[in-house]
Amino acid sequence: MNGSGAVLTLGETMVALRGSGPLKLGGTMNVSVAGAESNVAIGLARLGHAVRWAGAVGDDEAGELVLRTLRAEGVDVSPATRDPHAPTGLILFEPRLPEVTRVHYYRAGSAGSRLAPEAVEAAFACAAPPRVLHLTGITPALGPSAAEACRRALRLAREHGSQVCLDVNFRARLWSRQEAAAELRAWLPYVDVLIASDDELPLCLPESAPADAPEEFLLARGVREVVVKLGADGATVHTADGALRSPAREVRAVDAVGAGDAFVAGYLSALLDEEDVTGRLDRAVTTGAFAVASPGDWEGAPTRAELPLLGAGPGTVVR
Numbered sequence: 001m002n003g004s005g006a007v008l009t010l011g012e013t014m015v016a017l018r019g020s021g022p023l024k025l026g027g028t029m030n031v032s033v034a035g036a037e038s039n040v041a042i043g044l045a046r047l048g049h050a051v052r053w054a055g056a057v058g059d060d061e062a063g064e065l066v067l068r069t070l071r072a073e074g075v076d077v078s079p080a081t082r083d084p085h086a087p088t089g090l091i092l093f094e095p096r097l098p099e100v101t102r103v104h105y106y107r108a109g110s111a112g113s114r115l116a117p118e119a120v121e122a123a124f125a126c127a128a129p130p131r132v133l134h135l136t137g138i139t140p141a142l143g144p145s146a147a148e149a150c151r152r153a154l155r156l157a158r159e160h161g162s163q164v165c166l167d168v169n170f171r172a173r174l175w176s177r178q179e180a181a182a183e184l185r186a187w188l189p190y191v192d193v194l195i196a197s198d199d200e201l202p203l204c205l206p207e208s209a210p211a212d213a214p215e216e217f218l219l220a221r222g223v224r225e226v227v228v229k230l231g232a233d234g235a236t237v238h239t240a241d242g243a244l245r246s247p248a249r250e251v252r253a254v255d256a257v258g259a260g261d262a263f264v265a266g267y268l269s270a271l272l273d274e275e276d277v278t279g280r281l282d283r284a285v286t287t288g289a290f291a292v293a294s295p296g297d298w299e300g301a302p303t304r305a306e307l308p309l310l311g312a313g314p315g316t317v318v319r
Contacts, residue, residue: 006272007044008079008123008130008162010054010153011037011139012112012146013070014089014105015062016297023094023104033069034091034297035112036136036169036261043265043287043301045074049272052130054079054123058111062088073298079123083111093257101257105173113143117152124153129160132268136167137203140183141174147183154190163271167264168196168203177203188221193271195227195264215243225277227267227284229260234285237277246281249289249310255296262291262301286310 013035020027037053044051053075057063059082066088070077089107096102107113124130133153140147157164166187170180181203188194188204196204201214209217215226215238226238234247266287270280286307294300302309 006049006130007041007051007132007134007268008054008153009037009041009051009134010115010120010123010149011035011136012089012107012110012115012142013038013053013055013057013066014091014107014110014112015065016091016093018093018296019095021095023092023102029092031065032296032299033066034258036138036167037134038066038070038075039258039261039298039301040134040167040265040268041070041075042073042298043262044269046301046303047265047269047287048304049269050076052076052079052123052127054081054115054119056081056083056111056115056119058082058086058088059084060088062090063111076127079119079126081111081116081119083114086111086114089113099253099256101255103173107142110142113146115139115142115146115149117145117149120149120153120156124156124160130157130162131272132163132165133157134165134167134264134268135187136169137180137184137200138169138171138174141171141180150187154187158190163192164190165193165195165264165268166191167260168194168200169260170200170203188218188223191223193225193227193267194218194223195229195267197229197231197260201226201228227281229263235263235281237281239277241277244277244281246285249285251289251293251310253292254294256292258297258300259288259291261297263288265301283307 016034017029041051089110092104094102228236236245267284270283290302
């Protein structure tokens with residue numbers, strides 16, 4: 001592993017059931033796990049980085065599946081907690097059209113929604129302080145305890161000199177845009193790297209901010225890097241030195257779920273490797289492309305040795 005204690009992330013990982021068609025018609029479902037933060041953790045681990053996950057699961061078999069899967073992928077789950085009074089969350093993926101998937105959450109009152117600030121304190125205390133704390137805008141939407149755990153993590157990161165990466169990852173089924181904005185705007189003084197889609201950026205801006213140059217406004221308020229995900233159009237990174245844009249890597253799209261998390265894993269991987277902005281953006285669009293080309297949330301995340309495979313021509317057989 002590259003860099004002991006390199007990354008700490010926290011959030012909810014759920015048991016994931018993936019159907020082959022409309023849920024109301026029944027049929028078979030594939031069982032796995034899914035969660036934005038653990039998707040990033042797995043992506044980083046496959047690229048050779050040390051990463052710890054400080055989520056909470058129920059004291060149940062579903063929770064064991066989550067922990068077993070993350071351990072098998074090289075993620076340190078020693079900071080994770082088991083909640084004997086709440087179940088592990090559940091997510092159902094329902095493919096409805098060739099390029100449209102509906103997601104159904106069953107996470108109200110789950111163990112992940114009850115993640116305690118004390119668990120975050122223990123995660124910082126159990127090993128060397130992380131170089132990067134990675135958070136998303138999903139976790140604070142789960143409940144008051146999870147939101148306070150995130151706030152505590154931000155303060156601890158400041159105390160320990162850890163960089164903070166925030167992926168906005170707005171989920172309309174979990175909270176309103178007004179609720180998200182009220183929470184995330186208060187996080188900005190702690191954030192070094194902000195990652196968002198272009199329609200998510202306003203959630204981080206005060207109402208008085210100019211609408212025509214949100215990236216420049218955020219940089220002026222202390223954010224070091226503003227990374228804007230543009231889906232099939234690639235991504236742009238804004239820093240004090242200017243803006244750099246990269247197109248998406250061309251692949252045959254299979255499943256777009258998890259592509260944003262894979263992108264974040266690639267970006268943070270190159271950041272930990274001290275690559276320049278060009279290198280960070282290139283690795284991010286590469287890992288994102290691997291995710292798009294594979295079914296599942298994290299299953300297609302590449303290892304470091306596999307990164308060059310996207311440059312191989314159609315029909316290439318690697319022997």
